[in-house]
Amino acid sequence: MTVLVTGSRGRVGSALISLLHDRGLDVRAASAAPGSLSLPGGVPAVRCDLHDPATFPDALDDIDAVFLYAEPSHAGAFAQQAGAAGGRHIVLLSSSSVLGPGARESAIAAPHIAVEQALAASPVETTVLRPGAFAANALQWAGALRHSGTIDLPHPGSYSDPIHEQDIAEAAYAVLTEPALRGEAYHLTGPQSLTFTEQIAALESAAGRILPSRHVTREAWKESVSPYLAAAPADALLRYWAASDGVPTTVTGHVERLTGHPARTFATWATENASAFTG
Numbered sequence: 001m002t003v004l005v006t007g008s009r010g011r012v013g014s015a016l017i018s019l020l021h022d023r024g025l026d027v028r029a030a031s032a033a034p035g036s037l038s039l040p041g042g043v044p045a046v047r048c049d050l051h052d053p054a055t056f057p058d059a060l061d062d063i064d065a066v067f068l069y070a071e072p073s074h075a076g077a078f079a080q081q082a083g084a085a086g087g088r089h090i091v092l093l094s095s096s097s098v099l100g101p102g103a104r105e106s107a108i109a110a111p112h113i114a115v116e117q118a119l120a121a122s123p124v125e126t127t128v129l130r131p132g133a134f135a136a137n138a139l140q141w142a143g144a145l146r147h148s149g150t151i152d153l154p155h156p157g158s159y160s161d162p163i164h165e166q167d168i169a170e171a172a173y174a175v176l177t178e179p180a181l182r183g184e185a186y187h188l189t190g191p192q193s194l195t196f197t198e199q200i201a202a203l204e205s206a207a208g209r210i211l212p213s214r215h216v217t218r219e220a221w222k223e224s225v226s227p228y229l230a231a232a233p234a235d236a237l238l239r240y241w242a243a244s245d246g247v248p249t250t251v252t253g254h255v256e257r258l259t260g261h262p263a264r265t266f267a268t269w270a271t272e273n274a275s276a277f278t279g
């Protein structure tokens with residue numbers, strides 16, 4: 001079986017490539033920038049930009065399965081071409097944001113819904129992974145600490161269930177390699193619902209130092225991220241954080257069901273990535 005992994009520069013895509021390769025499967029690494037990939041020996045790279053359908057035919061040539069990032073612009077054409085090239089299964093990296101109230105109006109959820117619908121209408125069997133917030137999002141706090149010395153939080157009491165990117169990759173490996181798991185949608189979460197304040201405490205414990213943070217207004221936060229985050233996704237995040245402020249999220253057992261082990265804790269991720277926070 002040959003698996004095409006899109007988004008190979010991404011954290012989930014690169015972890016999945018290593019898993020597939022280590023376990024002896026034939027894997028092809030696709031990326032918008034294949035020249036910048038650092039791949040395990042023998043894994044071929046191919047250019048595949050999900051915004052550019054002209055790059056699809058070479059990437060999809062003679063593949064059996066695809067791990068796909070959720071880019072809506074040409075998702076239907078991608079799935080059609082995957083089927084025509086012999087592909088029998090697409091595993092989509094979607095988002096649990098599609099499950100929330102008002103998802104269709106959310107700038108974060110709506111593109112993921114569009115891709116899920118495009119794949120559902122295609123002839124290729126699709127399995128949907130819907131993770132919540134990645135634990136690796138905390139690396140944005142490391143950047144903020146380097147830049148301004150503090151972490152600005154408009155909703156410090158907002159809950160999420162951070163998931164380790166390795167658990168998402170292992171879940172993807174499971175559905176790619178076990179036919180009985182195909183065709184479902186899985187809501188992937190970490191094992192605990194934690195406030196941002198609790199997540200920072202876990203990072204402090206791992207890094208062995210205080211990580212300064214402060215409660216800022218929603219307006220001040222939006223202004224501070226405006227150089228790199230557009231207004232619509234910033235508003236969607238603010239709405240999501242407001243809705244989960246003081247409201248624990250529901251964790252699922254789907255990581256354990258797919259991988260056979262409990263989801264890794266945020267404290268584990270913090271320990272593995274402590275060097276980013278040691279200052």
Ligand SMILES: NC(=O)c1ccc[n+]([C@@H]2O[C@H](COP(=O)([O-])OP(=O)(O)OC[C@H]3O[C@@H](n4cnc5c(N)ncnc54)[C@H](OP(=O)(O)O)[C@@H]3O)[C@@H](O)[C@H]2O)c1
Pocket residue numbers: 006007008009010011012013030031032033048050069070071093094095096131132133134136137
């Ligand atoms: N961060 C979260 O909390 C979260 C939560 C739920 C779902 N997600 C999903 O996970 C994706 C990646 O999350 P991340 O922020 O952590 O990125 P990341 O792992 O840093 O991955 C970035 C790379 O993944 C590929 N990629 C990411 N999004 C893509 C898209 N929409 N279309 C095509 N390629 C894409 C690109 O790879 P190449 O340049 O190699 O092609 C990009 O360089 C998001 O786009 C989202 O759909 C994220």
